């Protein structure tokens with residue numbers, strides 16, 4: 038079913054990140070946000086009112102709305118798959134926040150359910166559709182750094198418990214620095230180099246417990262159930278390689294994403310953002326700063342891209358297949374860290390060419 042016109046959208050999960058989605062989606066004319074649902078219906082009502090969304094309530098009420106074609110699933114990682122399965126069972130396409138699933142089996146089941154229903158299971162991140170990564174991809178594809186060999190990426194921080202008022206889930210299975218932040222980096226790396234063939238990793242955890250730093254629960258401690266420092270070497274099918282650190286164990290906050298080619302090293306903007314400058318280093322003291330070009334409309338971009346892909350009858354870019362491959366890579370990194378042995382990655386994905394520079398999720402293209 039490709040349908041026609043703008044698409045009715047419902048949002049499940051009215052927490053922290055819903056503010057960014059509601060801010061953006063309510064101003065993107067190819068979609069119409071009709072409903073906000075949450076287990077906490079007061080929270081859903083407050084977000085609906087703040088963003089002029091006409092209705093709010095329970096998940097069942099949202100799924101019963103026949104004008105809603107696409108449901109944006111902003112729940113916590115532990116229930117992403119269960120909620121996405123409910124959405125598919127109601128005959129609607131789903132966009133889920135990352136991670137796609139906590140482990141491969143439920144991820145595979147979700148992909149299979151979508152395929153058999155003829156529905157989409159697109160998944161965040163959509164930051165790679167923003168100007169920063171797309172400008173970098175266009176430069177590399179045009180030969181701007183010569184043949185690319187590989188990448189170095191760093192994501193180091195003290196961890197999100199200082200600012201997130203309810204951070205325990207960010208240190209549980211399905212999160213930690215690898216599953217929470219890794220999708221931005223690994224999804225971008227797959228855009229540059231194609232699918233991953235094999236991973237090597239060493240993983241560790243600095244502390245067994247952390248303390249909530251803000252909000253009404255400040256001062257309470259909670260257990261750390263996943264590695265908080267992940268060091269990995271990723272081999273792509275193309276034979277190119279990436280070396281990456283994902284860490285919540287560093288007082289020094291730092292992000293770095295470099296692609297090295299024969300003629301230049303490209304410093305790519307933070308893949309957890311939609312924009313930023315490109316730095317092109319061709320030699321000692323020879324660094325060119327180039328602003329990124331294209332849309333930097335923020336979270337919700339991928340929802341609009343999926344809606345347009347549904348209408349056009351073509352695959353969406355932030356696809357379930359891409360998200361499953363990234364999940365498979367992350368799971369393989371955890372397994373490689375536990376076994377202290379390389380792990381082969383068996384899933385794969387096709388990577389489309391970069392978006393045109395004038396692609397714009399804020400334009401009205403569906404009438």
Ligand SMILES: NC(=O)c1ccc[n+]([C@@H]2O[C@H](COP(=O)([O-])OP(=O)(O)OC[C@H]3O[C@@H](n4cnc5c(N)ncnc54)[C@H](O)[C@@H]3O)[C@@H](O)[C@H]2O)c1
Pocket residue numbers: 049050051052053054055074075076077080096111112113114116120134135136203217
């Ligand atoms: N907070 C951020 O900065 C951020 C950034 C990018 C991505 N994300 C992702 O967004 C997702 C949500 O994160 P958050 O920070 O907004 O979390 P949150 O805890 O602030 O909000 C989650 C909301 O989902 C609701 N919920 C949970 N289970 C539900 C269910 N079964 N049915 C209906 N509602 C349910 C909760 O009541 C809560 O209101 C996570 O997957 C996270 O990885 C968060």
